[in-house]
Amino acid sequence: MKEHNTQIHLIRISSNFSGQRIDNFLYTYLKVVPKSMIYRIIRTGAIRVNKKRIQFQYKLQVGDVLRIPPVKGIKVNRFNTKYMKEIAFLEKIIIHEDDYLLALNKPTGIAVHGGSGLKFGVIEGLRALRPKAQFLELVHRLDRDTSGVLLVAKKRTVLVQLHEQLRLKNMKKEYLALVHGVWNANIQIVSVPLLKKNISLYDNRTIYIDSDKGKFSTTYFYIKERFANIATLLTIKPITGRTHQIRVHTQHASHPIIGDDVYGDDQVNVQFKQFGFNRLFLHAYMLCFTHPNTRKKFHIYAPLGQSFYNCLFFLRNLIINNYNGALEYMRKM
Structure with missing residues (x-):
């Protein structure tokens, strides 16, 4: 829930935020x-550290006392505690946790961040469930309707470190996707420039292919299983991480x-819904990265959710048994 900032906030900086620039801290x-x-409220002196004015380049130190006064127009995200029962499931979908990070197998339909009328996002829910945690931040994002591995850092x-691995493309990702039709085995790589147009934080219809202004993007595709001419299950390895990249490619x-x-x-979507399959069939199956503590390669795997598994089971049986004429019906899609 968003509330207007009507009171002074005093924050004592812990080691998790030491060395972070004040502007980046405030933005988060x-x-x-x-x-x-x-930048404007820093420049005007409304933000104080240890009762002193600071520049936006200032790097926070352990023990600093940050003062954020009431400033018109500023809203601070607050989690509405009436949703505590609804977020309890988040603890059950954690597939790995240690002192440095945790990973969840995010279900489809759950946003990673709250906002724009949403009750909550994964990160707000985790923070509410763990009020004593000094630091919980998303390492990366998944679309609301994409399921799978979601990584959260427990230290700044x-x-x-993990953002640096992402920047250098040293964090490897694998997805599973069910696509319509017979995927051509010759299509092993798609590399087209992508551009955001009329972008807003919650506008999904914004990604286009634009050879002149778009950003370089590359995805590798591998056929995992075919379902006649109905659908193809793909293993997908994105090299870059553009918004909606796999979906557009x-x-x-x-x-x-x-x-x-x-x-x-x-x-096609309507016909699959008629068979009871109403979701985006894109799943973040695996993440591989260098663990920030052990410095060894670390793999995290997220099993398919029940809805995705059920659809694959249905398609396999459809091909084998051709029951109730459903195969012919779906071949008309």
Whole structure:
């Protein structure tokens, strides 16, 4: 829940935030405030550290006392405690945890961040369940309707290290996706420039292929299983991490992901819904990275959710048994 900042906030800086620039800290803490406003309130002296004015380049130190006064227009994200029962499931979907990070197998339909009318996001829910945790931050994001591995850092130093691996493309990701039709075995790589247009934080219909202004993006595709001419299950390895990259690249290859209501085939989606399969069939299956503590390669795997598994089971039996004429019906898609 977003509340207007009507009181002074005093924050004592712990070791988790030592060395972080004040502008970056405020951008994370205040969430919905644009950076231009953060720079303005720092410049005017409204933000104080140890009762002194500071510059936006100032790096926080352990023990610093940060004062954020009431500033018109600033909103601070607050979690509404009436949703505590609804977020309890988050503890049950943790697939790995140690002193440095945790990973969840995020279900489809759950946003990683709250906002725009959403009751809560994964990260807000985790913080509410663990009020004593000094630091919990998302390492990366997944689309609301994409399921699978979601990584959370428990220390700022860990977050910095993992972000560096992402920047250098040293963090490897694998997805599973069910796409419409017969994927051409010759399509092993899609590399097209992607561009965001009219982007807003919660606008999904914003990614286009643009050869002139788009950013370089590359995805590798491997056929895992075919279901006649109905669908193909793919293992997907994105090299870059652009917004909606996999979804746009499969559309570009003329085999959109089933259940994609933005880049997919509406008729196909409706027909799968009639069989009870109403989700985006994209799952973040694996993450591989260098563990920030052991410095060894570390793999995290997220099993398929029940809805995805049920659809694959249905398609396999459909091909084998051709029961109730359903195969012919689906071949018309």
